[in-house]
Amino acid sequence: MNEILGMVMDTKPDASLGELARTRNLPAVQFGGRYRLIDFPMSNMVLSGIKHVGVVIYSKYSTLLEHLGSGMPWGLDRKTDGLKLLPTASPGLFNSEMGYDLKDLSVNADMLKKARQQHVLLTGCGLIYRFDYRRMLESHLAMGADFTLLYKHEDYDEEYLANPERTQHLSYLSVGPGGRVSSVTAKPRPGGNNLFLEAVLVGKDLLIECMNLAMASGGSKDLMEIIGDNIRSLRVFGHSYEGYVARLNSIVNYYDCNMDLKSESVRNALFYENGPVFTRSIDRPPTKYYATADVKDSLVSTGCFIQGKVEGSVLSRNVYVGKDSFVKNCILLRRCRIEGNVHIENAILDSEVVISSGITLRIDSSGGRPIVVGKESRL
DSSP: OTTEEEEEOOOSOGGGGGGGGSSSOGGGOEETTTEETTHHHHHHHHHTTOOEEEEEEOSSOHHHHHHHTTSGGGTOOOSSSEEEEEEOSSTTOOOTTOSSOHHHHHTTHHHHHHOSOSEEEEEOSSEEOOOOHHHHHHHHHHHTOSEEEEEEEEEEOHHHHTSGGGTTTOOEEEEOGGGBEEEEESOOOSEEEEEEEEEEEEEHHHHHHHHHHHHHTTSOOOHHHHHHHTTTTSOEEEEEOOSOOEEOSSHHHHHHHHHHTTSHHHHHHHHTTTOOOOOOOOOOOOOEEOTTOEEESOEEOTTOEEOSEEESOEEOTTOEEOTTOEEESOEEOTTOEEOSSOEEESEEEOTTOEEOTTOEEEOOGGGSOOEEEOTTOBO
């Protein structure tokens, strides 16, 4: 599938994940124990046969650079094509109003023009799912489309929409007969909605034309705005996806989607049914469960030491849970240390957090928002 050049961009502000993105950019945020958000679009691309992938690197990029390396985990450490780490137009800055900031493509115009691929697939990292983009290309060519947008039909009730964090920084498509897209909006409504999955397939020449148009207007328009302004004259089509989608557009959804991984059907949908999720390999010994350990309904990564009770939680690598401690419905990122006689419930602990003996940290789960403890905090 050498016809496609893959481009991974930040399509959501880091602030959408609050404290979790304070020291890293959004693509580098951990998910599901051993993965980072960027692993999912990268894996989708390489399993679709895409061998030329560019990643636009924004602020707070050291973690992401370390994770991506030469692209070897994804088979992108190649002499021809492979992984390209690309600069942003404004290092250290991120425009939260831009979904696909064409200024970032303009500073990498030479890479686009020299690429032998004739189509470009633009994706973000804020929505993760498993999909073979070859089906999207087939639909794109069959319809003679200018743009093809991936979407999923979902039904929302008024209770779901009452919490603005559920739908912040998301877009929705109006899709008519034959799959023609008539509008793009940021406001869902009770009932049926077509959630835009942040995957855009477009011919390279047309993308460069849009990029030049944006720069001629001062660079204030992003790609989705240009599509919206010209939707009557452009052939814009939607391609429907029906699988599981994890929305990482807010702390509330990040927590819920990690908790969803306790379901075998969700784990199969994200990690197995459409091929593996490739990630950077870190060699660690198996987790050690002491005689006093009691672990139920949880995902536990390698290198952990567990002496206490863990229930309904997701633990990243090298987490320590001390004797007589109880961790329930929590997400513990790398190298967290829970001393003895601690009770934590409905919380997200960023990397290297230490909770001292005797601490109780819990919140009523009916409140909808978990407690978040920042990286390297000591309580």
